[in-house]
Amino acid sequence: xxxxxxxxxxxxxxxxxxxxxxxxxxxxxxxxxxxxxxxxxxxxxxxxxxxxxxxxxxxxxxxxxxxxxxxxxxxxxxxxxxxxxxxxxxxxxxxxxxxxxxxxxxxxxxxxxxxxxxxxxxxxxxxxxxxxxxxxxxxxxxxxxxxxxxxxxxxxxxxxxxxxxxxxxxxxxxxxxxxxxxxxxxxxxxxxxx
Amino acid sequence: xxxxxxxxxxxxxxxxxxxxxxxxxxxxxxxxxxxxxxxxxxxxxxxxxxxxxxxxxxxxxxxxxxxxxxxxxxxxxxxxxxxxxxxxxxxxxxxxxxxxxxxxxxxxxxxxxxxxxxxxxxxxxxxxxxxxxxxxxxxxxxxxxxxxxxxxxxxxxxxxxxxxxxxxxxxxxxxxxxxxxxxxxxxxxxxxxx
DNA sequence: ACCTGAACACCGTTCAAGT
DNA sequence: ACCTGAACACCGTTCAAGT
Numbered sequence: 001x002x003x004x005x006x007x008x009x010x011x012x013x014x015x016x017x018x019x020x021x022x023x024x025x026x027x028x029x030x031x032x033x034x035x036x037x038x039x040x041x042x043x044x045x046x047x048x049x050x051x052x053x054x055x056x057x058x059x060x061x062x063x064x065x066x067x068x069x070x071x072x073x074x075x076x077x078x079x080x081x082x083x084x085x086x087x088x089x090x091x092x093x094x095x096x097x098x099x100x101x102x103x104x105x106x107x108x109x110x111x112x113x114x115x116x117x118x119x120x121x122x123x124x125x126x127x128x129x130x131x132x133x134x135x136x137x138x139x140x141x142x143x144x145x146x147x148x149x150x151x152x153x154x155x156x157x158x159x160x161x162x163x164x165x166x167x168x169x170x171x172x173x174x175x176x177x178x179x180x181x182x183x184x185x186x187x188x189x190x191x192x193x194x
Numbered sequence: 195x196x197x198x199x200x201x202x203x204x205x206x207x208x209x210x211x212x213x214x215x216x217x218x219x220x221x222x223x224x225x226x227x228x229x230x231x232x233x234x235x236x237x238x239x240x241x242x243x244x245x246x247x248x249x250x251x252x253x254x255x256x257x258x259x260x261x262x263x264x265x266x267x268x269x270x271x272x273x274x275x276x277x278x279x280x281x282x283x284x285x286x287x288x289x290x291x292x293x294x295x296x297x298x299x300x301x302x303x304x305x306x307x308x309x310x311x312x313x314x315x316x317x318x319x320x321x322x323x324x325x326x327x328x329x330x331x332x333x334x335x336x337x338x339x340x341x342x343x344x345x346x347x348x349x350x351x352x353x354x355x356x357x358x359x360x361x362x363x364x365x366x367x368x369x370x371x372x373x374x375x376x377x378x379x380x381x382x383x384x385x386x387x388x
Numbered sequence: 389a390c391c392t393g394a395a396c397a398c399c400g401t402t403c404a405a406g407t
Numbered sequence: 408a409c410c411t412g413a414a415c416a417c418c419g420t421t422c423a424a425g426t
Binding site for chain 3: 009010011042043045046049050
Binding site for chain 1: 295298302303304327330331333334336337338340341342344345348352369372373375376377378379380381383
């Protein structure tokens with residue numbers, strides 16, 4: 001709860017970095033401008049020199065969360081690439097507390113984190129689908145990933161505050177893989193024959 | 195903006211009904227306890243006689259939103275039932291401004307709106323899948339529907355405040371159908387042969 | 389460029405008390 | 408059972424001013 005940064009003056013990068021640390025420590029509902037300012041040892045109004053408002057700050061935080069796991073090189077198999085892109089996005093979201101919720105809210109405001117849908121679309125495109133199919137499939141994948149990880153992270157904090165899950169701890173990964181596989185299988189039925 | 199109710203004393207039902215009207219009028223960010231109290235011509239503290247906190251109030255609102263479109267009778271074809279259940283949920287969410295976001299937040303807190311996943315699961319179960327497959331498929335469908343409609347509603351209020359969409363107005367329905375079809379197709383590949 | 393100090397217009401929630 | 412009145416501990420944001 002003490003101050004996280006000490007230097008007297010901060011860059012935009014410093015603010016985002018501290019916001020990520022604070023997010024991971026206290027969760028999205030307690031990531032307030034005032035608490036962030038306190039963590040930076042600064043007045044709340046100072047934050048408005050770096051960002052016009054809280055949404056813009058959260059957009060920068062979302063960008064950093066998503067950018068953390070860049071996509072690997074393309075394999076020969078587009079289905080492998082789609083699974084990899086989905087898994088990379090899940091890992092990126094899981095890396096910070098409430099990561100999925102932060103990115104979801106930013107995306108729903110249309111303010112950023114667009115690397116997420118873009119990477120999914122690139123992977124899908126390797127299946128040779130037309131543009132509209134690619135865009136729609138990437139969107140469906142994105143919605144599933146965000147919804148699944150949000151649910152996963154909510155369960156994580158539930159577990160941390162109460163009873164431990166009954167044996168099946170990594171069921172999240174299996175359930176995630178199932179959903180991705182469902183969408184990949186549905187998409188495979190549409191591969192252009194050429 | 196004037197008072198919506200006039201009678202001096204209110205039931206729990208009255209509060210929920212007024213909350214739905216207010217939600218539809220001003221959107222989720224402006225659905226505050228204080229504004230709801232004002233709409234009921236009551237002090238904010240009076241609301242805490244009906245609900246322990248705002249989350250509980252939103253859970254009751256979510257339940258009403260989801261319950262509005264009950265599922266039709268089972269057809270012979272489980273894929274028809276799944277499409278119908280998904281479409282009914284979409285319609286229910288679209289019926290109130292920010293409906294998808296309200297239900298998502300309630301579900302993510304584990305406080306209610308469980309009729310939504312339950313109905314999807316019932317429809318999927320008619321395909322004869324085992325319990326775990328049914329649960330996971332229903333969850334994937336739920337995440338897609340909530341994510342899609344959230345996005346759809348965000349775009350709706352964007353359009354209402356600025357430029358009108360360029361020609362393609364009901365693209366939401368098509369994109370929705372595409373996503374559902376992708377999941378149904380993926381699921382069809384797993385129908386037990388027996 | 390980066391920050392202070394003070395204010396504005398709000399929040400959700402609690403609690404003793406009234407009818 | 409349903410509500411008032413008053414308070415508590417917060418919010419995000421603005422703005423003049425300082426260095």
